[in-house]
Amino acid sequence: MTTIAPSGFRTHEVFNQAPPRVDVNEYTSNIPLVEGVAHYDADWAQPELTEVGALVGTESFQHDAELANTITPEFHSHDKWGNRIDEVEFHPAYHRIIGAAVEHGAHTSAWADPKPGANVARAASFMMFAQIEPGHSCPISMTHSVVPALAEFSPELSELWLPRLYSRGYDGRLAAPGEKPGVLFGMAMTEKQGGSDVRANTTRAVQNSDGTWSLTGHKWFCSAPMSDGFLILAQTGPGAEPAERLSGASLSCFLVPRVLEDGTRNVFRIQRLKDKLGNKSNASSEIELDGTIGHLVGEPGRGVRTIIEMVSRTRLDCVYGSTAGMRQSVAEALWHTRNRAAFGATLIDQPAMTAVAADLALESEAATATALRLARAHDEDADDTEKAFRRLATAVAKYWICKRGPHHAYEALECLGGNGYTEAFPVARRYREQPVMAVWEGSGNVIALDVLRAMTREPESVAAFDAELTKARGASALFDAHQDRMRASLAELATLDPAQAQFRARAVAASMALGLQGSLLLRTAPTAVAEAFLAARLGEDRDLEYGSLPAGTDFAAILDRH
Structure with missing residues (x-):
């Protein structure tokens, strides 16, 4: 009996699917970013940023991002002969990504070549790399x-370590820091019993005869354990009694090298890698220190003061990271909806989808405007008013933008339908990634309380913040009314006792963030963008969900920028 094979499988023809989103320049296609870079005095960086945008948009870079997040770091406690090695092995794709970021100065370019717009250029580069692969x-x-922690508090350590930090070379091996083309740093502050309350730390440091210190204790979260050096908090002083710990009076800051200058491996015992919701390509660990060599940074007992500038800068980078995630979410959602049809029309042309996509784009643009404004305030030419502004605005932005990230990613995921819910598309990974920026370096309550602390201890920051918003005064009745309400809330807050003020902290921080974003968009974005944002976030008909934009919104003007 003879069977006739079918001539073809017509059901296997693929149609009405978006093509791969590759070879898109992630800089030149992001109009709010391009305009913001020029507006904040970093136009000189356009050539290199265009180069970075082309690089991260390539198919090979995106594939490396996928590999780094699916073939995740693996911890090796011992070698095959039984020697303790405490190494974390990464897929080569991770090393290619982080090497490219270092090569383009996404780490320390603003410090190595300080000038007006230097932090803006560095922020743009950092955000593009983080948009495609956030873990590194x-x-x-x-x-x-x-x-800044080393530069301000330890001239001797700065002389040795800053040239290494400024280098654009990368080598992922554990080796003597002086033998490597450049170095990377991590930190280990929190412990299992304290978390954000670092005063409860039990790690102890004892001074050695040669001026170094020996640290003994544990850390609950040590980020990037294969880094070349770490800033670590430990108790010092006579006994570091519980009363001293509660006040933080005995906490000191130390630079702990992963490998000592002579090539000897410092005692740095990795207990396990954290199994995290997201951030899979980056290794986070629990570690034990046992006579581990460290170098004092700053004065004994002033560890929190020493490390606080590092914390502030990483909080700012959390704003950048969440903003990068919003850009990725918008880019992927728009690519899909512009290339897929349903019910007789392209998805983006369906009014309900148009409104959602435009609202997501507004959120992304507001975050971008805020991130770049903060970056400019951190440049070396910042005066006292700028420094006061950034002190409060960084905390406000960290609170709001990082909290907006997860829901923004979810809504973008929904734009892709079933495709978005699969790991084959990057939006699912982004949805799992966004919460880390809200948790890292202070979750919501910690940051909201830091807003209160800044207002109480540095009242000049409130005046500087209000002055920044006032630059847009008179451009929008909605904005003016919001600023008036915000001012009233701040005045009321100043009359409350600390416990009552805490109840209001989140609401006030959110109000300040929306005021800042509204002011920035009124001054720097097209009128259609600013008016739609204010109506959607401050108008009487505002909604809790994305996609509720008022009649008359110029959707094309908003979406064409993305």
């Missing part, structure tokens, strides 16, 4: 953030 940006951020 953790050690990139900490390497950037360690610089």
